[in-house]
Amino acid sequence: MENNPLIGPFFYLNRKLIFNAVPLSEGREQADKLDNSYGHDRLWDENHLPGDYIYSPRGRVIWDRTNSRAIIYIDRCINRPNVIKKIADTFRLTDYEVRHDDHYRCRKCTGDIFDD
Ligand SMILES: [Zn+2]
Numbered sequence: 001m002e003n004n005p006l007i008g009p010f011f012y013l014n015r016k017l018i019f020n021a022v023p024l025s026e027g028r029e030q031a032d033k034l035d036n037s038y039g040h041d042r043l044w045d046e047n048h049l050p051g052d053y054i055y056s057p058r059g060r061v062i063w064d065r066t067n068s069r070a071i072i073y074i075d076r077c078i079n080r081p082n083v084i085k086k087i088a089d090t091f092r093l094t095d096y097e098v099r100h101d102d103h104y105r106c107r108k109c110t111g112d113i114f115d116d
Contacts, residue, residue, distance in 0.1 A: 005070055006091040008036035009043050009060045011053070012078045017086050021104055024063050033071075034063040061091045062089040070096035073104045 008020035027034030059074035
């Protein structure tokens with residue numbers, strides 16, 4: 001893996017990415033994916049952030065071993081080109097896809113009315 005992509009959870013707060021990143025060699029295997037087992041609750045606590053993390057926009061980078069590329073799961077409210085670029089740069093991703101998932105929705109988004 002020449003560019004050594006990283007995986008892990010992140011928050012995007014006040015235009016800053018708060019994250020925990022590990023190389024694929026430290027990933028936990030789940031089916032054909034590699035995931036960083038570090039949780040959002042721990043990431044929140046270890047950065048001494050106030051309140052409850054469920055209100056904050058977040059996501060997670062995992063690795064798809066079948067397709068040899070990253071998947072960026074991200075909250076809809078921060079799925080913007082500049083944020084994606086910051087994530088790709090931070091986690092050294094050259095090839096990735098972006099997805100939404102119910103796990104990564106802040107309280108503001110879950111309070112919205114969705115048609116889907
Ligand atoms: Zn949100």
